[in-house]
Amino acid sequence: MFIGYKSSKSKKILIMNSKGGAGKSSLTMAMARLFSSKNIKTELIDLDPQNTSYFWGGNNKEIRTQTFLTSSRVPFSLALKLELDTELTIIDTPSNFNKFELDKYLSLADKIILPLQASPIDLHSILGFIKNLIASPVYKKRNIPVCFVITRYKGRVGDLELMHRVLNKLKYPIIGVMSESDAYQSLFIDEDVKVFQYLDKNLWVEIERWINI
Template identity: 25%
Template sequence: MIISLLNQKGGAGKTTIAINLAYAIAETQVKVLLVDSDPQGSARDWGTVRSEPTPFTLIGIDRPILHQEVPKLSEAYDYTIIDGAPRVTDLTRSAILASDQVLIPVQPSPLDVWASAEVVTLVREAKLYKPNLKCNFVINRKITNSLIAKEVIDALSQYGIPILNTQISQRVIFADAFSQGSVVSEYDPKSTALAEIYQLREELIGATN
């Protein structure tokens, strides 16, 4: 299964979700590949800072050959996660065509809702070639005890793309863990942030602890 996290707007939290999700899936004793397709290389920078080996394989492919190379590479893995580049480019199109499922992280703001339109358009175009391609929105960096997430969900409904039940909240632990080359699973195994990541994992692949 190849899952890509895509959103043309920078700062949507694609890399944070990609790394924590890859780690959480790898914890279920399956083989996971994380592909950093962002030319900025944030996931690769995280791997450089990290002091311990990762339970998944991390590589970089930041050229629009993802649809050619990732399916071949993924044959050696149970799950492949693509950390997408910001902005709608040939890289984004290539990532979509490589994927079985596209996740669009959306922060609870009108700007993020509007910015999702172009990725949704590309997904719809790709469905002409890949009719079984799945796509979901996931609310990210939700402000706890705020009603704005509900407003964003109502706004996203115009696109006709399913919204995952899992919502990832804005929490300092994500940034703290990332800066140390870590993930929330290692940083605080009892954190609510990790519970949300596990919920996302369960919703996507059905794996529980």
């Protein structure tokens, strides 16, 4: 049985960063595989025209996937339906969106995860994006919880220290680090989810805790 998006009681998590290459799709896929492996009914919605999450997520029978372009004239709430027993919905967004599109995305979310790489360029970009985020009337009205995940971390301690030093001044927590590892690519094509047992275990524990599902 299917119901309207807004009527669904599932927790809706928006994965968002206006900069390309931030690791949004990798984090989206990893989260979908993690929670579905724990028998949590998970759906994935891909708003990116590239449809990376939609394409690879569709290879897993445990994850229901949908795609939607916000440029469509059909309202999101009418175009997309969720299964009645869905517990978690993960939404992958595109890059380079405008303020109008940002407001659309924010209207879909219960919580927001901002993935970004540990680099000065990505740090500068995310600070500019956060200015737009907090200026959004939708964000102000809904006061949506936000957190950071550092992605594609290559082990350079100095880079990570910089991220903590700057981002800790904001009110959003850094809940963990996702390593730059080929093991995560297996989640796109393989049913094996053992990667969560040995790689970045603290991150996945904290994501579960933060989402609270």
